[in-house]
Amino acid sequence: MLFVVVLLLCAGAAIVARPVCRILGRWGAPVLAGAPLAAFVLLLREQPAIAGGEVLLASAAWVPTLGVDLAFRLDGFSLLFALLVTGIGTLVTLYAGAYFAEKPPATAGRFLSLILLFMTAMLGTVLADNLVVMFLFWEATSLLSFMLVGFDSEKAEARRAALQALIVTGGGGLTLFAGILLIGITLGTFSYTEVLGRADELVASPWLTPIIVLILLGAFTKSAQVPFQFWLPNAMQAPTPASAYLHSATMVKLGVFLLARFDQVFAGVPWFGGTLVVVGSLTMLVASFEALRATGFKAVLAQSTVASLGILVMLIGLDSEVAVVATVGFLITHAFYKAALFFCAGNAIHATGEAHLSRLGGLARVLPFTAFAALLASFSMAGLPPFIGFISKEYLFDAQLSSTWSVAPVLVAVIVNSVMVGVAGVVSIRPFFMARRRTLTIRHGETPGLLIGPLALAIGGIALGIVPNVVAATLIAPAVLALTDTPVDVSFSLWHGVTPMLVLSGLVITMGILIAVFWTPIHVTLRRRRILHRLFGDRFYERAFNGTLALASRSTQVLQNGDQHRYTAVVVTSTVAILAVGLLVSGTGLPFVAQGPLRVSVVAVLAIAVAGAVATTLARSLVGALVSVGIVGFASAFVFLLNGAPDLALTQFSVETLLVVILTAVLLRVPLARAHSRTPSERRRDAFIAALFAVFVFVGAASMSATPPNMELSAFFGAASYLEAYGRNVVNVILVDFRAIDTLGEVAVVAFATLAAWALLRRGGAPRPLKTKG
Amino acid sequence: MPIIFATMSRLYFALMLGGSLFILMRGHNDPGGGFIGGLMAAAAFATLALTRGVDHARRVLRVHPVVLVGCGLALACVSGLPGLVSDASYLTHWWTSGAVHLGTATLFDIGVYLVVLGGVLCLVLRLYEDLHGEVAP
Numbered sequence: 001m002l003f004v005v006v007l008l009l010c011a012g013a014a015i016v017a018r019p020v021c022r023i024l025g026r027w028g029a030p031v032l033a034g035a036p037l038a039a040f041v042l043l044l045r046e047q048p049a050i051a052g053g054e055v056l057l058a059s060a061a062w063v064p065t066l067g068v069d070l071a072f073r074l075d076g077f078s079l080l081f082a083l084l085v086t087g088i089g090t091l092v093t094l095y096a097g098a099y100f101a102e103k104p105p106a107t108a109g110r111f112l113s114l115i116l117l118f119m120t121a122m123l124g125t126v127l128a129d130n131l132v133v134m135f136l137f138w139e140a141t142s143l144l145s146f147m148l149v150g151f152d153s154e155k156a157e158a159r160r161a162a163l164q165a166l167i168v169t170g171g172g173g174l175t176l177f178a179g180i181l182l183i184g185i186t187l188g189t190f191s192y193t194e195v196l197g198r199a200d201e202l203v204a205s206p207w208l209t210p211i212i213v214l215i216l217l218g219a220f221t222k223s224a225q226v227p228f229q230f231w232l233p234n235a236m237q238a239p240t241p242a243s244a245y246l247h248s249a250t251m252v253k254l255g256v257f258l259l260a261r262f263d264q265v266f267a268g269v270p271w272f273g274g275t276l277v278v279v280g281s282l283t284m285l286v287a288s289f290e291a292l293r294a295t296g297f298k299a300v301l302a303q304s305t306v307a308s309l310g311i312l313v314m315l316i317g318l319d320s321e322v323a324v325v326a327t328v329g330f331l332i333t334h335a336f337y338k339a340a341l342f343f344c345a346g347n348a349i350h351a352t353g354e355a356h357l358s359r360l361g362g363l364a365r366v367l368p369f370t371a372f373a374a375l376l377a378s379f380s381m382a383g384l385p386p387f388i389g390f391i392s393k394e395y396l397f398d399a400q401l402s403s404t405w406s407v408a409p410v411l412v413a414v415i416v417n418s419v420m421v422g423v424a425g426v427v428s429i430r431p432f433f434m435a436r437r438r439t440l441t442i443r444h445g446e447t448p449g450l451l452i453g454p455l456a457l458a459i460g461g462i463a464l465g466i467v468p469n470v471v472a473a474t475l476i477a478p479a480v481l482a483l484t485d486t487p488v489d490v491s492f493s494l495w496h497g498v499t500p501m502l503v504l505s506g507l508v509i510t511m512g513i514l515i516a517v518f519w520t521p522i523h524v525t526l527r528r529r530r531i532l533h534r535l536f537g538d539r540f541y542e543r544a545f546n547g548t549l550a551l552a553s554r555s556t557q558v559l560q561n562g563d564q565h566r567y568t569a570v571v572v573t574s575t576v577a578i579l580a581v582g583l584l585v586s587g588t589g590l591p592f593v594a595q596g597p598l599r600v601s602v603v604a605v606l607a608i609a610v611a612g613a614v615a616t617t618l619a620r621s622l623v624g625a626l627v628s629v630g631i632v633g634f635a636s637a638f639v640f641l642l643n644g645a646p647d648l649a650l651t652q653f654s655v656e657t658l659l660v661v662i663l664t665a666v667l668l669r670v671p672l673a674r675a676h677s678r679t680p681s682e683r684r685r686d687a688f689i690a691a692l693f694a695v696f697v698f699v700g701a702a703s704m705s706a707t708p709p710n711m712e713l714s715a716f717f718g719a720a721s722y723l724e725a726y727g728r729n730v731v732n733v734i735l736v737d738f739r740a741i742d743t744l745g746e747v748a749v750v751a752f753a754t755l756a757a758w759a760l761l762r763r764g765g766a767p768r769p770l771k772t773k774g
Numbered sequence: 775m776p777i778i779f780a781t782m783s784r785l786y787f788a789l790m791l792g793g794s795l796f797i798l799m800r801g802h803n804d805p806g807g808g809f810i811g812g813l814m815a816a817a818a819f820a821t822l823a824l825t826r827g828v829d830h831a832r833r834v835l836r837v838h839p840v841v842l843v844g845c846g847l848a849l850a851c852v853s854g855l856p857g858l859v860s861d862a863s864y865l866t867h868w869w870t871s872g873a874v875h876l877g878t879a880t881l882f883d884i885g886v887y888l889v890v891l892g893g894v895l896c897l898v899l900r901l902y903e904d905l906h907g908e909v910a911p
Contacts, residue, residue, distance in 0.1 A: 646805035650797075654813035658894060661820045665901040725879065726869050727802035735807060736879045736886075740865040743882075744850055747889045751843045754893035758840065761900045 002046065003058050003072040003127055006039045006082075007120055010089075014116035021109030028105065029097020029449070032112055033090050036119060040086035043079060050079050051478045053487075057129065057193065066132075067190050073129035076478025080328065081126040081257055083475070084335050088249045089119045091453035095343055096241035098449025099350060111151060115245065118144040122250050126257060131180045131190045138176065138222075141251050142169040148242040149235045158237040164541065168231040172221025176258075179214030182207050192261065199265045212272055215262055223255025223309045226283045230538035233290070233302040240346030243298060244453075248305050248338035253331065256312045260327065260483055263316050276317025281412045283310030288419035292515075293526045296355045297345045297427065301338070304381075304423045307416050308334050311396065314413075318403040321480070321488045326395035328479045332471065333380065333392040336464070340377035340457035341427060344370050347450050348431055351442050360431035366442045371432035373454035378428035380461040382421040382512060383505065388465040390505070393417060397501040414508055421512020426519050565678075569686070572693050579696040583703065602642055609635035622667050630660055647731040783825035787834075790818035798887050799880075808883035812890025819891075820898045828903045839895040846888025853881035 013035035021028035046056065056074035063069075074082070096115060100108035121144055124137030143166070150162030184190045186205045187198055195202065202208065219225075224232035232252060236243055246252070259276060266272040284307050291303035308330070315327040347370040348363055349355050364371035380389035396417075400410045464471045477490045515522065612631030619625035637652035678686070717730050717738065727733040735743050794814035801807030823831035832838075856878055857866030869877035 647807065647810070650805055650810045651813070654810055654817065657817055658813055658820070658898075661817060661824070662894075662898055662901065665898065725867070726877070727879075729801060729803050729805060729807070731805075732801045732807040732883070733879075735809075736802075736882045737865075737867055740854065740867070740879075740882060743886065744854070744865065747850055747886050748847060750893050751847050751889050754843060754896050755840065758896040758900060761897065 001058070002042060002056070002074070006042055006086075006127075007123055009035045009039045009042075010086075010116055010120040010123060014113045014120060017113035017116055018106070018109035021105045021112060025105055026097065026101055028108065029093055029112060032116065033093040033097075035116065036086045036089040036093060039123070040083060040090060043074075043082050043086060046074060046079065047474060047478075050074065050076050051474065053478075053481060055193075055482075059129070062133075067184065067188070068132045069130050069191075070133060071129040071191055072127045073193060074127060076475075076480070076482035077257075077260065077328075078126045078482075080331070080475050080479040081253075082123055084332070085119060085122045085126065085250050088245065088335060088339050088457075089115075089122075091339070091343075091456060092241050092245040094449055095244070095346070095453040096239075098447050099239065099241050099346060101447065101449070102444070111148075111239065111241070114144060114147050114151070115242065118148065118246070118251075122254070125254055129192050131183065131192055131195070134192070135173070135177050135180055138218075138254065139170070139173050141254065142166060142173055142222075145169065145235070145242075145246050145251055148246060149238040151239050151242065152237070155237065161231075161234040161237040164538065165231045165235045167545070168221050168228055168541070172218045172228070175214045175221075176218025179211050179218065182211045182214065186211070196265055200268065202265060203268045208269070212266060212269065215258065216272075216275060219255035219258045219262075220279065220313075221255070222258070223252050223313065224283075224306050225255070225279050225310065225313055226286050227540070229283055229287060229306045230541065232306055233294070233299055234538065236296070236298040236302050240298070240342060240349065243302075244339045244342035244346065247302060248342050249335040252305065252309055253312070253335075256309065256316065256327075256331070259313060259316050264483060264485075273317040273319055277314050277409060278317075280310045280312070280314030280317060281409055283307070283313065284412055284416040285310075288416045289526065291419055291423050292519075292522055295357060295523075297349060297357050297360065297431065298342070298355065300357060300423055300427055301341055301345060304420060305338060307420065308338065311413070311416070314409060315396065315399060318399050318409075320399060320402050321484055321486075322395065322402050323399035324480050324483050325476065325488060325490055326392065326399040328476050328483070329388075329392040329395050332464075332475065333388050333461070336457050336461045337377040337380040337389060340373055340454045340461070341381065343450075343454035343457070344374035344377065345427070347446065347454070350450070351444050351446075353443055357426065357431060361434055362432075364432040367432070367446055369446055369451050369455060371428075373451070373458040374428040374432055376458035376462055377454070378424035380458075380465070382424035382509065383417065384509065386462065386465045388461050388468065388471070391465060391468055393505060393508070394499075394501045397504045398499075401500055410504070414504060414511075417508040418511035418515055421509055422515030422519065425513065425516030429516070430519075569689060572689055576689070576692050576696050579700050583696070583699060586703070599642070602639060605635050605638045605642065609639075626660065626663055626667065630656055633659070645731075647729070780825045783821055787818050787822045790821065791815055794818060794887075798883060801883060802879065808886030809890055812887040813894065815887070815891045816894035816898065819895055820902075823899055823902050828899050831899060835895070839892040839899060842888045842892025843896065844892075846885045846890075846892060848885075849888065850882050850885030853878045853885060 013032050017028070017032055020032060024031060050056070057071070059069045059071035061069055092115060093112060096111055097108060100111060118141060121137045121140035125134055125141060128134035128137060146162045146166040149165050150158050152158045180190065183195060183202065186202060186207050187195060189195065189198075202211070205211075221228045232247055235247055238246065263273065263276075287303050287306035287310060291300055291307065294300045294303050312327060312330060312334075315323050315330065347367055348360060351363070351367055352360065354360055376387075380387035383389045383393035396413060397410070400413055403409075472490045477488070480488045480490060609632050612628045612635060616625050616628035616632070619628055633652065633656040637649045637656065640646075640652060641649035717734060720738075721730045721733045722728055725733045725737040727737070794811045797806035797814060798808055798811030799806075801811065819831050819835060822834060835842075853867070854865035856868045857863050860866065860868065865882075867877045867879040867882070869879075
């Protein structure tokens with residue numbers, strides 16, 4: 001029940017978002033934010049039970065024949081994610097309302113409905129227990145992030161970034177689906193709970209390696225790991241509220257979520273964790289260098305997000321309980337400070353219209369609260385005491401030092417965390433407090449809606465750091481319990497004494513301050529070096545993308561050369577080949593068995609049809625040919641009628657009539673009589689193909705009619721038609737009742753095919769400009 | 775256009791449209807049904823467009839053909855919903871008891887009728903428009 005209520009709350013808010021925004025104007029967003037807030041409270045009420053080790057499971061049959069149930073699972077880990085999704089979702093909704101305050105209510109409504117839908121999809125993904133259901137929600141997040149990244153659809157860059165995000169994450173989603181299907185085939189179940197219980201069976205199966213590779217691909221694309229990390233910085237084209245939500249706090253963490261879940265399943269596979277450590281470390285390195293090279297405010301934050309995701313992936317790969325604690329702790333910490341920083345970046349960009357870090361300065365004077373929030377959040381990011389970021393970084397080092405890995409990951413972590421400190425300094429102190437070039441034009445000041453989010457998260461970051469045991473006991477311990485199945489002592493405190501971790505922290509902070517101070521020379525030097533960028537940029541994506549388009553256009557040129565003559569020849573020859581193979585395989589030979597007496601009426605009608613066909617080939621004008629073909633059509637309708645198929649005959653009559661009506665319209669636009677363009681040799685070849693076609697169709701039809709038909713179905717429908725569907729016309733009853741779902745599909749095909757043809761037939765060269773709603 | 779054909783076209787139109795509705799409604803027990811009915815109705819409107827111009831046909835139709843396609847598809851989809859309630863099986867039709875059986879299957883057939891009518895008219899009217907050099911709305 002809880003699951004349904006929570007999901008419906010968000011989905012319902014998404015559905016009513018547009019009218020609500022139109023009616024309530026700027027008060028729409030605060031009202032809508034009530035939905036995720038209510039979901040948050042509802043989920044929080046489950047916390048005591050979950051912390052006690054309980055796992056809430058609920059299930060309803062959906063597609064029982066395929067083993068797909070609407071099954072949901074709430075344990076400590078999914079509760080943590082669900083609370084992050086709804087909690088930050090509430091703040092994002094409020095923030096988005098203020099962010100779009102100057103835009104027309106329709107724009108705000110559109111954005112809010114997308115964000116709330118996205119929230120629903122996220123919640124579904126983390127709460128689903130059935131892997132197929134989880135995949136459905138997972139794909140929905142990819143689709144919705146496409147809509148959100150490309151929200152400013154008139155910008156070409158936004159469209160490109162949206163498509164890139166969709167192709168990369170959607171492609172990864174497909175491999176994930178393949179992995180899920182393989183799990184289903186191996187174990188005969190899609191339930192995560194059951195998969196977890198039978199993990200040893202899965203590990204012993206021969207499909208283990210493909211399953212792991214496919215799932216890893218899905219998670220790595222979603223969570224922007226090397227070599228797929230390029231899409232995330234590009235996705236910064238999205239409006240800032242979307243960036244804060246999708247690309248810092250929630251969506252990109254789905255991959256992490258999945259990996260943490262499956263890390264439990266694949267605990268007995270050493271190379272699973274090993275791959276995570278290597279890929280995570282590589283991502284951390286690449287992203288921190290890219291962060292030093294980036295120029296835009298949001299771009300720097302995006303690269304640091306990629307680095308953070310790398311840290312999370314690496315932590316999951318490490319094999320100790322401390323690592324699990326570190327993972328969960330860093331998840332929370334990162335969500336708090338990164339969302340806050342994105343909000344602050346949004347405020348700065350919103351106020352000045354300037355996205356480049358180097359052109360921003362002295363904003364603290366005009367945006368004092370934003371500056372305050374940015375400062376707090378960046379301290380947490382830098383890992384300074386007493387912020388929660390400090391604790392989580394201590395745990396990171398602890399996890400690395402206590403793992404069986406060599407010193408390499410520690411080295412990477414030191415470098416990356418130094419860069420994070422540097423980035424923290426650069427994004428908070430530089431634009432807000434260093435007034436080298438004062439930003440003169442401020443378009444908008446701060447409004448309450450723009451401040452609630454960043455302030456709540458930034459102050460939350462320090463509050464959690466001062467009383468760390470609260471979050472440790474309520475959220476981290478249950479999540480760790482869910483991931484390890486054993487109660488772990490989570491002693492979350494600021495002071496551990498002088499430990500190796502503290503020494504490393506000191507080193508990191510010193511190096512980070514140096515990076516922040518010498519940012520400009522480092523930045524300029526690195527911008528000249530393009531090797532890393534070339535290796536890990538989106539060049540390979542571009543090449544693959546353009547290559548596919550080029551292949552498509554070349555194959556189109558070959559296959560669709562515009563010569564109707566060739567098309568017909570290909571179709572007819574293929575049909576002949578297929579018929580020939582069929583006849584050879586079935587080996588029926590040439591059974592000319594006459595059944596029943598010769599019926600004069602049928603022979604007469606067929607003679608008319610033959611005359612029509614011959615006349616068609618001899619016709620000198622197109623209209624003449626059309627009329628002759630019509631004769632063949634009407635004759636076949638008569639044959640249907642004579643053989644007791646009045647429905648078929650009626651349809652054939654109507655189709656023939658309409659064909660004449662439509663073709664006349666087409667034919668009146670082309671020259672009615674024109675000289676034959678075919679050479680004699682071409683005509684001879686065509687005649688040969690046609691004759692071959694005729695022979696094979698005849699033999700095929702004859703051998704089909706020689707096989708006695710199976711009357712079982714006819715008898716059943718004849719008997720059941722009136723009793724079960726109250727209709728005497730069996731054909732119609734089958735169409736609208738017995739096999740109505742088929743008809744529905746066909747009708748849908750007719751509808752969409754017509755729409756496409758109708759759109760193609762529109763006249764006038766350039767398409768009409770998109771309507772911009774005022 | 776021959777004057778007799780032009781004059782008689784309204785009569786033909788009415789006859790064909792009426793016939794198509796007849797064919798549609800009797801389809802459950804006798805030869806006919808939504809598909810054939812839709813084709814005949816399309817032919818009726820095509821006749822009108824041929825003799826009195828596409829604009830006239832569009833005015834008589836009142837709504838855009840694409841709207842008909844959408845409505846038909848929606849109707850066909852919706853007609854299956856009651857089955858979910860009674861039988862938990864989509865497109866299991868409901869029937870009235872009594873001498874005359876009416877049911878959601880009729881709605882389904884009307885949906886088919888509308889899709890076919892709208893679909894064919896989309897193309898026919900567009901083609902005729904190009905022919906006569908009229909401008910599409």
